[in-house]
Structures are given as C-alpha cells and as structure tokens.
Amino acid sequence: MIAYVRLPYFAISLAYRDEPSMTGPLVLGGYAWQAGQVYAMSQTPEQAGVRAGMALRQAQALCPDARFLPADDARCRQLFEQIADAFATYTPYTEPEPALQHAGCYLDLRAGDARQMARMLHCQIEVQFGVHLRIGLAATKHAAKIAAASATHDPIHLIPPGQEAAALAPLPLATLPLDAETVRQLHLLGIYTVGQFAALKGGAVLGRFGKTVYTVHRLALGQDPRPVAPYHYKQSEQAGCSFDDPLDNRQVVETTLHQLSQTLAQRLDPRHLIARSLALDVHFEDRTRGHAATTLREPSADPRRLGAALADLFSRIAVESRIDELHVTATDLVPPVARQLSLFDSGETQRTRLQEVLGHLAVRHGASFYRSTVVEAFPYLPERRVRWSALEAV
Incomplete structure (x- = not known):
C-alpha cells in the first residue's frame, strides 16, 4: 500500500501557527503595495482566483479583504525537509514532493499495516510540527494522491486495491496531469470526467494526443507502475x-x-x-x-x-x-576544500588579490569608496603626499 501525505496550504498553515492571533484570508509574497508576486494563499483568496506567481496588486483586487505578508521561502523549505526526515523514519522509500500550496510526500507502507502506520504518522507529525495532514492510501501513487485530496471528514482516506479506476471515474479532468490545451480538446469531444477519458481506446489516445497523454490515460484506468523512490537525507x-x-x-x-x-x-x-x-x-x-x-x-x-x-x-x-x-x-x-599555500608568493599574485579585494569593495560601496595614491614621497606639505580618488575612477 502506498500513502500520500498531503500538507494542505503548507506555507499558510505555518504563518497561522507562528501567529495564533492572526485570522482571516492571507496572501504571502509581500505587502499589497509592493511590486512582488504571490507565493502562497489561503483558501478564500484561492477561491477568489488568486494564484501563485500573480502580481500582488492583482491579488489585492481579487481579494481586497486578504492580509498580505512577506514569505519566508527558506524557512518553509527547511521545515518541509525536517518533516520529510520524520517521514523517512517510517520507511526508507519516502519521496518528497515540495510545492508552494499543497506540499506532500509519497511513502511505501507495504512492509506493515498501512492504516495503523498512517494513524501513527498523522499523530506524530501534527504534534511535533504543528501542521495539518491529509493521508491517502491506495495501491498506486496517483490514486493515493487523489485519495489524500479527497480526505475531508476523516484525515485518512483509503481506496481499496482494485477499485482505483472506479474511485477516479467521477472526478473532473482537472485531477489528471493534463495541459490546458489537451483538456480543451477533450472538452470539445464531450469528455469532462476521468471515467469518460478512461473509456477511450488506448490506441486512439496514443495516435491523437501522443505518448505523454497516453501515459495519463493509463493513470485514468488506475494503472500506475511508478515506484516510490528511496529517500536521500540532506546533510x-x-x-x-x-x-x-x-x-x-x-x-x-x-x-x-x-x-x-x-x-x-x-x-x-x-x-x-x-x-x-x-x-x-x-x-x-x-x-x-x-x-x-x-x-x-x-x-x-x-x-x-x-x-x-x-x-x-x-x-x-x-x-x-x-x-x-x-x-x-x-x-x-x-567537505572542506584544501588550498595549497605558496611559500614564495610573488608580487604579481599579491597585486592580483588586491585588485580582487578592491573590486569587491567597489561593488559594495560604489563611488563612496576612495583609494589613496602616492604623488610625492617627500612633499613640502604633508597633504600633498597622496591623492584621493574614487575607486571607479582608478
């Protein structure tokens, strides 16, 4: 049995967790007056049409009641990696699937009682990290992911083995990984559900749409031979x-x-x-x-x-x-990289390093950085000994 652990509205849930007093719709990516893009959004802005990558001002026009805050992408990724490490303690076959809105992870639980392991995992992760989980169980990766998205009342949803095609049939085509143009063409043919798409002949799909859509057609039939990849711990x-x-x-x-x-x-x-x-x-x-x-x-x-x-x-x-x-x-x-030191550093090497340092200073300070140049070794007046000039003019 394969499990798909879904972290709905992952970045948003972290923001609510860190500031319990915050309520209402939320958009992450920056403040509304900034010229940035949407990183993630809560359910209300999403229903209003706000999407990741959209301009913040456009998102505010679609959902004016939402609160806009900066996003911390590094922190979200770091916490997701920690959660994936916790998943990997249950099975070495753990395949993370990071995403801005609904992050997730595949787990191969065939080595034990999948439902019991899912219950244990659900309790541990929610308590340890303070995030909400939805877990789907099925015989294939695609069906498990659909089951996790369908888990509403019960946080764990099981599709019995052999019933993958029947469970997917009433769902809309949007649940399949099809591009917009393919969906449009299928709609023109009167095909709107996964079941209608699965009823097509495989050869006809291959000849009309190509190999990529044919692979998706197999998913609609409940056939998904993809295994869960082994987990690689990050250092x-x-x-x-x-x-x-x-x-x-x-x-x-x-x-x-x-x-x-x-x-x-x-x-x-x-x-x-x-x-x-x-x-x-x-x-x-x-x-x-x-x-x-x-x-x-x-x-x-x-x-x-x-x-x-x-x-x-x-x-x-x-x-x-x-x-x-x-x-x-x-x-x-x-691992540290060893660097061979020279016993007799030439003046040319020192001059090259000096120019590199001056270049870094120029980038950091611009025209506000000045360099002194000796004009006279023994001048009549001390202030005539050196000349100060902006680094970019040197």
Missing part, C-alpha cells in the same frame, strides 16, 4: 536547548548561542564537514516563534564564526516575550 546538523525559567537577558542568550555554536562545531568535526547555511529558531513564552536564516560567505565549522553568525541572526528577530527554547540548524554541509 544537516542541529543543536538546541530549553530553559526551565524563560530568558529575558540578552547577554545570557548570546552566551547560550556561543555554546550552541561550539556544540555544532564538535558534531561537524568528526564528520569532516563544514556548513554553508545556518538557521536559528526561537520559541517564546507566549507560544510565538521567531526564525532567521543566512548563507555564510565561506562555509565554516569554526565555532567563533558560527557564534558570530548566530548572534547576527538573533539580532534580526523581534523579541517581544521571554525565551523558552533556542534551536540552531547547520545545513548544506560539505
């Missing part, structure tokens, strides 16, 4: 701590972050890995959460650099309550 390392008495002293927090950076470094050292990215999660006493993430300019496992980066991340988080827990995550772990 990451975590450290955290909780406090019996919530913290309200910034100095103690920074000391704790430094200790967590040392813990990360000690865990990375025996694995011979260095971190490219760091994330900090802060759990407050009022049950709200703060999150910040960054990509290091150079990958590192140095506790001093990690500690400085964590302190910078903490400064980005608005602290409006005492702190209950601190969690740090090092991701994008890679």
Whole structure:
C-alpha cells in the first residue's frame, strides 16, 4: 500500500501557527503595495482566483479583504525537509514532493499495516510540527494522491486495491496531469470526467494526443507502475536547548548561542564537514516563534564564526516575550576544500588579490569608496603626499 501525505496550504498553515492571533484570508509574497508576486494563499483568496506567481496588486483586487505578508521561502523549505526526515523514519522509500500550496510526500507502507502506520504518522507529525495532514492510501501513487485530496471528514482516506479506476471515474479532468490545451480538446469531444477519458481506446489516445497523454490515460484506468523512490537525507546538523525559567537577558542568550555554536562545531568535526547555511529558531513564552536564516560567505565549522553568525541572526528577530527554547540548524554541509599555500608568493599574485579585494569593495560601496595614491614621497606639505580618488575612477 502506498500513502500520500498531503500538507494542505503548507506555507499558510505555518504563518497561522507562528501567529495564533492572526485570522482571516492571507496572501504571502509581500505587502499589497509592493511590486512582488504571490507565493502562497489561503483558501478564500484561492477561491477568489488568486494564484501563485500573480502580481500582488492583482491579488489585492481579487481579494481586497486578504492580509498580505512577506514569505519566508527558506524557512518553509527547511521545515518541509525536517518533516520529510520524520517521514523517512517510517520507511526508507519516502519521496518528497515540495510545492508552494499543497506540499506532500509519497511513502511505501507495504512492509506493515498501512492504516495503523498512517494513524501513527498523522499523530506524530501534527504534534511535533504543528501542521495539518491529509493521508491517502491506495495501491498506486496517483490514486493515493487523489485519495489524500479527497480526505475531508476523516484525515485518512483509503481506496481499496482494485477499485482505483472506479474511485477516479467521477472526478473532473482537472485531477489528471493534463495541459490546458489537451483538456480543451477533450472538452470539445464531450469528455469532462476521468471515467469518460478512461473509456477511450488506448490506441486512439496514443495516435491523437501522443505518448505523454497516453501515459495519463493509463493513470485514468488506475494503472500506475511508478515506484516510490528511496529517500536521500540532506546533510544537516542541529543543536538546541530549553530553559526551565524563560530568558529575558540578552547577554545570557548570546552566551547560550556561543555554546550552541561550539556544540555544532564538535558534531561537524568528526564528520569532516563544514556548513554553508545556518538557521536559528526561537520559541517564546507566549507560544510565538521567531526564525532567521543566512548563507555564510565561506562555509565554516569554526565555532567563533558560527557564534558570530548566530548572534547576527538573533539580532534580526523581534523579541517581544521571554525565551523558552533556542534551536540552531547547520545545513548544506560539505567537505572542506584544501588550498595549497605558496611559500614564495610573488608580487604579481599579491597585486592580483588586491585588485580582487578592491573590486569587491567597489561593488559594495560604489563611488563612496576612495583609494589613496602616492604623488610625492617627500612633499613640502604633508597633504600633498597622496591623492584621493574614487575607486571607479582608478
């Protein structure tokens, strides 16, 4: 039995979870007056016609009552990866399917009682991560995904083996992975449901629409030979701590972050890995959460650099309550790359490196960065010894 675990409105559910007082329709991607695009939306804006990638101003015109907030794509992806890791503890055949609106994951549960495992998984993930799940069970991947989308009253919906085609038949063509032009042509032929599409001869579908649509026709018949791919863990390392008495002293927090950076470094050292990215999660006493993430300019496992980066991340988080827990995550772990040092560095190499540094400074500071050039070694007046000019003019 294959399970499809659906995370409906994943990014939106995280926003509601982190700010329990927030209610009403929500659109993520930026503020309504900004020139950005929609990242994700709740059910009400979606029903009003708002779609991912749409301009924010257009989304506001379609759903003026919605609240618009910036999206944190890195955080959503990080949490989804953590949830996928939790899924993989049930079966090594776990295939994540990240998406902006409704993320999901396939799991091969044929090694045990699929329904019982689904119940256990549902309880664990909802309690651990605070997100809602819908689980579909079927003999094939496509049928399991449809079952998860059909789970409304009961969070777990089962399509018995052998009844995949009958369960799919009354559904509209939109439930199949068909492009808009193919759907339009099928509508012209009077075909509006999956069952009507499945009733067509396979050879006729292949000759009229090609191999891709023929593959979808097999899905409509309940035939889906695709296996669930084995799971590949992403390299990451975590450290955290909780406090019996919530913290309200910034100095103690920074000391704790430094200790967590040392813990990360000690865990990375025996694995011979260095971190490219760091994330900090802060759990407050009022049950709200703060999150910040960054990509290091150079990958590192140095506790001093990690500690400085964590302190910078903490400064980005608005602290409006005492702190209950601190969690740090090092991701994008890679092995260090050795660099051969020269015993006799030539002046030309030093000059090249200097030009590279000056180029980086020019990009960062533009015309506000100045460089001094010696004009006279022993001038009559000291101010005539050097000439200052903008870097771009050098």
